[in-house]
Amino acid sequence: MRSVRIVTFALAAALAVPLATSTATAKPSADHEAAPHSNAKFDRLRWAAPEGFFIGSAAAGGGHHLEQDYPDPFTFDKKYRKILGQQFNSVSAENQMKWEFIHPERDQYRFEEADAIVEFAQRNRQAVRGHTLLWHSQNPDWLEEGDFTKEELRAILKDHIDTVVGRYAGKIQQWDVANEIFNDQAELRTEENIWIRELGPEIVADAFRWAHEADPEAKLFLNDYNVEGINAKSDAYYELAQELLEQGVPLHGFGAQGHLSTRYGFPGDLQQNLQRFADLGLETAITEIDVRMDLPASGKPTKEQLRQQADYYQQALSACLAVNDCNSFTIWGFTDKYSWVPVFFEGEGSATVMTERFVRKPAFFALQSTLKEARTR
Numbered sequence: 388m389r390s391v392r393i394v395t396f397a398l399a400a401a402l403a404v405p406l407a408t409s410t411a412t413a414k415p416s417a418d419h420e421a422a423p424h425s426n427a428k429f430d431r432l433r434w435a436a437p438e439g440f441f442i443g444s445a446a447a448g449g450g451h452h453l454e455q456d457y458p459d460p461f462t463f464d465k466k467y468r469k470i471l472g473q474q475f476n477s478v479s480a481e482n483q484m485k486w487e488f489i490h491p492e493r494d495q496y497r498f499e500e501a502d503a504i505v506e507f508a509q510r511n512r513q514a515v516r517g518h519t520l521l522w523h524s525q526n527p528d529w530l531e532e533g534d535f536t537k538e539e540l541r542a543i544l545k546d547h548i549d550t551v552v553g554r555y556a557g558k559i560q561q562w563d564v565a566n567e568i569f570n571d572q573a574e575l576r577t578e579e580n581i582w583i584r585e586l587g588p589e590i591v592a593d594a595f596r597w598a599h600e601a602d603p604e605a606k607l608f609l610n611d612y613n614v615e616g617i618n619a620k621s622d623a624y625y626e627l628a629q630e631l632l633e634q635g636v637p638l639h640g641f642g643a644q645g646h647l648s649t650r651y652g653f654p655g656d657l658q659q660n661l662q663r664f665a666d667l668g669l670e671t672a673i674t675e676i677d678v679r680m681d682l683p684a685s686g687k688p689t690k691e692q693l694r695q696q697a698d699y700y701q702q703a704l705s706a707c708l709a710v711n712d713c714n715s716f717t718i719w720g721f722t723d724k725y726s727w728v729p730v731f732f733e734g735e736g737s738a739t740v741m742t743e744r745f746v747r748k749p750a751f752f753a754l755q756s757t758l759k760e761a762r763t764r
């Protein structure tokens with residue numbers, strides 16, 4: 388499915404003046420995009436961050452990108468790679484470690500792209516978030532449509548976890564072991580999720596155990612969307628987390644993805660929600676934040692929309708910074724050029740912190756100043 392991409396080049400001109408103020412050399416013109424990415428260390432998000440705090444971005448590639456008319460962003464967009472390396476001290480594989488990508492045939496793994504991300508991260512002294520091992524989506528046809536016995540399926544999952552987690556052992560900071568296992572009614576996805584459907588809910592605990600055996604250093608996470616606030620779905624995770632911990636399952640963290648929209652209010656109880664997981668002894672993380680909006684006919688967000696977006700990013704980051712052991716905050720891409728949002732939500736977009744031409748939006752500066760403030764506290 389191809390869909391319309393909203394072109395927001397005009398934004399560069401509109402935002403040039405206010406956004407250029409942080410660097411003395413920035414020229415107030417549409418093509419000043421080269422200037423703001425100065426080499427000044429303190430100008431970068433990763434250097435603004437407090438000691439031990441990880442500010443990350445998805446590394447764009449695979450998934451919806453395969454249907455767009457540009458080459459693989461992480462592999463081929465030099466400017467994109469440069470900013471990814473400079474600004475962030477954590478990266479997540481947007482699609483490159485998902486089953487359909489990394490395990491396209493039963494007896495065939497495809498590691499090139501995932502290897503490249505891990506190597507890039509090591510070169511740039513970045514942590515890596517691994518995503519993901521047990522999910523209902525983006526599974527290869529050979530798996531979803533295969534005719535396997537329960538024993539075979541169990542062995543397939545264990546082999547996958549041993550192989551993928553084992554390959555990057557010691558190099559992945561956090562793994563999203565189980566992704567989106569509850570639906571929006573806060574029920575376990577007992578039909579959609581092949582593993583839970585065929586092997587029962589206990590398979591979730593096994594996935595954590597196998598991942599832990601394969602890489603005892605990696606922190607193992609549950610991860611989902613619409614679990615930012617306290618609601619039925621995050622309650623379901625809270626209960627599950629307690630059960631797993633009581634059983635001695637190596638569960639270490641809870642990730643709230645953070646796919647927010649200005650259509651809905653900011654989840655004001657985010658901090659309180661993260662805190663209750665922290666109180667269980669878990670780490671927490673914001674793993675995939677973006678803040679989409681309904682774009683006007685011009686395709687260009689208004690100043691007020693950008694201000695509101697900056698406020699959402701800032702509030703989310705502040706909530707994480709306020710909770711002990713919320714040490715990782717990842718944005719789901721840093722540029723609108725490669726955002727999944729316009730591809731999946733017609734009429735919505737501008738969800739990331741930089742325009743398609745890498746011009747920083749108010750949201751970028753909101754993150755930067757919030758990090759700096761936390762560092763100097």
Ligand code: 9MR
Nearest residue numbers: 449450451452481482524525644675727
């Ligand atoms: O950003 C990803 C996009 O490229 C893929 O096409 C899409 C397919 O489902 O998945 C996107 O990433 C998702 C992530 O893996 C899990 N949480 C929701 C993210 C946005 O859909």
